[in-house]
Amino acid sequence: MTRIHQNMEVRDAKMQARDVSVYYESKRAIDNVSIDIPNKLVTAFIGPSGCGKSTFLRTLNRMNDTIPSARVDGEITLDGENIYSPKIDVVQLRARVGMVFQKPNPFPKSIYENVAYGPRIHGFAEKKDDMDAVVEHSLKRAGLWEEVKDRLSDSGTALSGGQQQRLCIARAIAVDPEVILMDEPCSALDPIATAKIEELINDLADNYAIVIVTHSMQQAARVSQRTAFFHLGQMVEYGPTSDIFTNPLETRTKDYITGRYG
Template identity: 85%
Template sequence: MVTEPTAENASAKMRTRDVNVFYGDKQAIDSVSIDIQTEYVTAFIGPSGCGKSTFLRTLNRMNDTIPAARVEGSIELDGEDIYRSRMDVVQLRARVGMVFQKPNPFPKSIYDNIAYGPKIHGLAESKADLDAIVEKSLRRAGLWDEVKDRLADSGTALSGGQQQRLCIARAIAVQPEVILMDEPCSALDPIATAKIEELIDELRGRYAIVIVTHSMQQAARVSQRTAFFHLGKMVEYGHTSDIFTNPREERTKDYITGRYG
């Protein structure tokens, strides 16, 4: 039985209640309820195919792009149900940004990768405003000093780790409230991974951050709250330290100790 997060609910940026996801007749997520706070990095862990990435994608309606997908239950952002209200999906995805497993910079310059979102969302009134957003976003992503002299170069010419930080900067540029990260380090080497993890720690508190990771060590390093998924269910949620040192559920303990997964 999952213990519902209740003590911190008052500060939840996002709340999900009894969320089910179906792909046609197949149920991929079974009655998941969780609160996401700005104060903490929340990690989703679990074996491959357990539903953690599917659930992550419900939080900014990325599953809308899959014709057979159906979502039931309630998912609220600042108290507004993102599926049942008239919320514009483009605006939602600006507020709830996504960083994918494989870095996916646009085939544009470094500058234009960052400037694109603020332009289409009308966040800059002048070139000077746009310049300031680009610099601020790259600084927050820890990339400014590495690229400030080559902003006209293609974003795809950067190293893998730099490309991933560029994608994080691109997400930051549209002033999101939530950043979703779907295994953002799985394609990176250990040095680049360490930089991304440092960045996640620096961004904590400015944004509500949710990270899906296959690495339990990474979850332990970067998160303050962890949810363990298994077979489409959220088996356990709590303080990261408790999940890893004193899990309540036997299935969590088995996964943490390497008995399966």
């Protein structure tokens, strides 16, 4: 049973999950999770390793489809439309709900081509001038343009770890998504690079619904407005971030936040 804080009415829910369970063969990894993901806010998923937060994140753009043994029950909607409907084009869904992974994964292509790849396959920019504008705009939004504008033909894999992660964010936003999912985007980065990514997340929240999985409670407190605490495949508690950290309703949440387990 999930405890939802009283002041958690979401009038502008971009995505909604209802009674979602995830199975790997017969093992249940996610147990009956229901949550509203608000638009233009950052929602953090916290909890100990193996609690299901990344597994649930992957249901939001059907990344679990890539795992043969995975099965998803329940309903997840984007703007009211069930994303698991047979009518849904999964490629289009993943353009609308972008993903940034734990380890930066730039393509072995130039910085320019990393960003241009998505718009090109989706037919967003027919002319080179249009594509140039998309690449520049995306790199500026990701806070990377000034650092790479004179070496766009260099390989994306030659960048530092923090720059690679911002390049991956630029790649995600180049196809004009509505939701950005981030699975521990700073776990492989140093504190300076982490601070830049967190600043970027705050900026991007003006335009996108953002969901971030993080092991760092300090990071969740810094970047998110909503926090969901997961434990043993269940979403234990969901509420405004300030309430979760200062006035949790559940003993398990309090014990995790105070460091009694994790």
